[in-house]
Amino acid sequence: MLTDAIKLKVDRRDGKLAMAHFYVAFIALAIGGLAGLLQVLVRSGKFELPAGIGYYQILTVHGVVLGLVLTTFFIMGFQISAVSKTSGTLTNRQRVTGWIGFWVMTLGTVIAAVMILLNEASVLYTFYAPLQAHALYYIGLTLVVVGSWIDGAVIIMKYVEWRKKNPGKQSPLLTFMALVNTFMWIVATIGVAATVLLQLLPWSLGLVETVNVGVSRTLFWYFGHPLVYFWLLPAYMAWYAIIPKIIGGKIFSDSLARLSFILFLLFSIPVGIHHQLLEPGIDPAWKFIQVILTFLVIIPSLMTAFSLFATFESFGRSKGAKGLFGWIKKLPWGDARFVVPFIGMLAFIPAGAGGIVNASHQMNQVVHNTIWVTGHFHLTVATAVVLTFFGVAYWLIPHLTGRVLTKKMNKLAIIQGITWTVGMTFMSSAMHAAGLLGAPRRSAFSEYGGAAQAAEWIPYQIAQAVGGSILFIGIILMLYIFINLAFFAPKGEQEFPVGEAANPAEKAPMVFENWKLWIGITVLLILFAYTVPFIDLIQNAPPGSKGFKLW
């Protein structure tokens, strides 16, 4: 009987824990969105920041608050809800652990935010040494990561408990997926923890005088690339396991979904050097090896694309759709819970193609550090991922607060998705185009000494400002919907949709749950891809760098 009750609804107490994460996430959306608006306006050349606020200070806010805070808090809230729903209510011990994780992350966020506001940390969210921020900035970010580990421990504890209670059975799909993402996150964040704790913190405290810049960057990117998969996999959780239920269809294949997540675990991490292709100090052969490993994620990506569209087509045909594309008409185009993430899926097609360009051994040189790259990740994380998160919020927030998504809010949510699409089309396209002409990323408005080439970029920068302003309207709409769903929507039961496999008789091989095997292979791949580059960077290191505060 108890298990039936579990299946119906996430426990109120777990809901509160998840909601705490969502409050921080959406406050971050408001602050980070405003910072983004200010940036595109400054870069149009028509607007200057008041009161001596620096462009790069605002840029640091935007990156930290949206790239690290919004994403991490939303993901933790979503994964905890999904695990509580599919593997059962958290035990008191697990829930307390979750609250500790939440407060450690929040404390870290506040410390880092204060340092940014005091202009002690205008080093952007990538904090490349030897630019040296205040030690408290590094401590704040460390606490965010440590808090996310504690939150991750909740998911691991619940999974272990479930396996003990259900020997020989495969775990619920959403729990399995949240667990893979948690493992991937823990292995990846070891890199950033290492550079911060062993290098940057002692250096910013004055305990050591110099830092090895090459090692620090390589450790950062060891973390920096899997970071993007940490954002993406929760979106994939929704696409694989939740969207099928929303449209009224079935999960195309439970075991292939698990296989693709395992492949993401293996191939997300040993690839960070593709962000460092244009750097000295790393042998080009090792760069190429990591380029190959990078491209292996194309395989699970192709599997994902196939599964999703197979689900859509099977559903449409089961409703009597005819012809090659007749099934498209049968999809629920009036349901924001489907439409908004679906826009995200479509955005991922050009986003993935652009990513292939970026990671290509040679083509990277054309676009590296141009605003093309900014255009790229505004399609991946700021459209595909974020719109999916919004699509999840539309049903998850009212589910957790005991309210419902009304017809009016559903309509507004679709308008929100369309607003985002229009804004992002302007902004991202203009960024891609200007990047191909050479316009740099992460730069305030500049005429570059009156250079003719730089003058060509300005019309694109105005287009970015138009797109960015439309996106800001999208953010206001989203915040309005969030506040409605959290506090004002009518009381009721909003479904937590969990998809069922098209063929439930077909069980995934139990080897998928053999974590010693998968984490073992992950570690071996990492050792293979990174051992020699790190030995080179350490053995042939130049004299270290002192810290600089150039803002």
Next chain:
Amino acid sequence: MHMHKFEKIWLTFGVAMLLVFLTVIGVSAFYLGNQPPSCLATIDPEKVDTTAPFNEPGLKKVEGKDWDYELVFVASAFSYSPGAVEVPLGAKVKVIATTKDVIHGFEVAGTNINMMLEPGYISEHIATFDKEGEYLILCNEYCGVGHHMMTSKIEVVK
């Protein structure tokens, strides 16, 4: 584990394309020599001004090498030395650059010259300037409050 026939076809096609793609960039890198800038030489970042060739930034004709000229740049917050340079049309040039302080970018807009400058390391790239005109050099890696003012230029002249 069952895999649908169409999915097998889709994945076979996809993986085959991937192999073709990787072969193309692999041949380009290792046979044609189109490698990204990956110079392994190091330098003391505090002694850049007294270390050759950075003690004399600018364009220098060289003999007996695969390239005709060496073009040396020193980056520091927030400028490049030299601030402008003329390069003869059609010259094959090895660009050699480093930084005295933080990480900078070195991008020649409208060309494929784009590399990271990191303290303690030397960055190199060989390019042929076969189109006349003025090319903007700019810093494309955030380096501080004057990052967007950091420029130089190359004039390719007959």
